Amino acid sequence: MNIYVLMKRTFDTEEKITLGADGSINEQDAEFVINPYDEYAIEEAIAQRDKNGGEVTVVTVGREPSEQQLRTALAMGADRAVLIRCDERPLDPHQTAVLLANYLKDKQADLIIGGNIGVDWGTGQIGPRVAELLGIAQVTTITKLEGEGGRATVVRDAEGDEEIIEAQLPLLVTAQQGLNEPRYPSLPGIMKAKKKPLEVIDAEELGLAETQAKTVTAGYFLPPKKTGGVKLQGDVREQARQLVQKLIYEAKVI
């Protein structure tokens, strides 16, 4: 199987978010990781390749430091990596999807796997947009995948319910938590990764200039700081009674 993974470099989920003096998101000193949902995608791609044969290529759109996360994916076991390099402008989902689709259109992928959202921007748009631009089927938020011949059986998490879906290849799927347990790169894996191919393509070569953003950020703000409220006093029964009273008459939420 010819498998492609869509990956993104994101803030570590343990990071606090602060704004700089110019109102932008502070990136200084932040830890960056592979988007956690994309880790499931990489793991799944490697497992499918090991079962069915073929090759795994991990693709990302981003700035030069994204090479770090691509190397990690190679160390996990991916065969090849591609950075669609775009240094300056922050791209909107439309632009990112067009670049990815332009790269993928002549690659004859059997399977494309991405995370179901990026934990940073959280739009979840890239997967379905790329599937449509390539004219292939999609199944999002999957928790199980079995490929055989030209078909796949997929389990989709639909707000807690499970849909068992049969789909034709080529297929694009997005990973939900629970799909698998991503492996850590092994030491030999890290050594091997240094020799694996990592191709850098300028986003301009994939038509960035002709692809205008459809949405524009007007600014960022942080949520109002929650201050700790009251800790209730007394024995268990008294605390429970007080809480019930407060929820009904003070907060008026029940």
Next chain:
Amino acid sequence: MGRKFLVLAESRGGQLRNVALEAVAAARQLAGDGEVVAALLGDAGEDEANRLIRHGADRAVIVRHDSLKQYTTDAWFQAVLQLKEREQPGGLVMGHTALGKDLAPRIAARLQSGLVSDVVRIEAEGEVPVFTRPIYAGKAFERLRADDSFLFVTIRPNNIPFLPGDDSRSGRIDELQAEIRDLRAVVREVVRKTASGVDLTEARIIVSGGRGVKSAEGFQPLRELAEVLGAAVGASRGACDAGYCDYSMQIGQTGKVVTPDLYFAIGISGAIQHVAGMSNSKVIVAINKDPEAPIFDIADYGIVGDLFEVVPVLTEELRQALSAK
């Protein structure tokens, strides 16, 4: 100035989901004096179409086809495109639900349009609306504008209030027979796992457990509390990783992001990854035996104590208070 909007009204088990009415309210706000047309594609009928009209839609379209009874990307995609062709709206609003997340970006790609996902607030700044959406799972918010050739928005459930029902409102209800072919991905079976039927992302009240529940059985007192309140049950990553519950219950930066009116964090320490997914809840109650747990820093009401002692007593007190109410 007005702009015609189409709303994709989601239903479940023949009934509108709340987010469908919220989407009508959002469209109403964006449409100005333009027309708001609500479309029903699933299993809901005329009664629900009338409800959409009472809550702000000008008219409704019921789209019929056997392949629409169960959601699949291909079938719904084709039906929405036919609907768009027929109605020629200047914008489209749907819920940021499992369905909306799957469908909306694909439609946006076909239309080569922008898409503002997961909107929690809309301000009409002059003529150009400004949308607010959470980023980093609610650790921050982004305000953005969209290219206005076609305004396409998905809204987060439980954030944009729906308009009060007005019995004097009436409107036409049309039917559209969709043409659907070439389904490349087909649902063979649906395994229902959400027993209570209360969906986490739409629940008004959520009772969540963390590592402190200690086992799968440890969720039982939480379930009983949830039952009394008609609440959904959630969990922290710690509880899911420990195997106490299914990942579909996970709330946090990885997992679901929720904004209920009332959130119970029980046996949850308050790791930043969990807090990101629930800190925008309106009222937070924390129950934890560690008085230093960071969850108390964001809780409106805190009880320091053993959850296995506190929760059953709380359930009992609530049951009494609610039956007397």
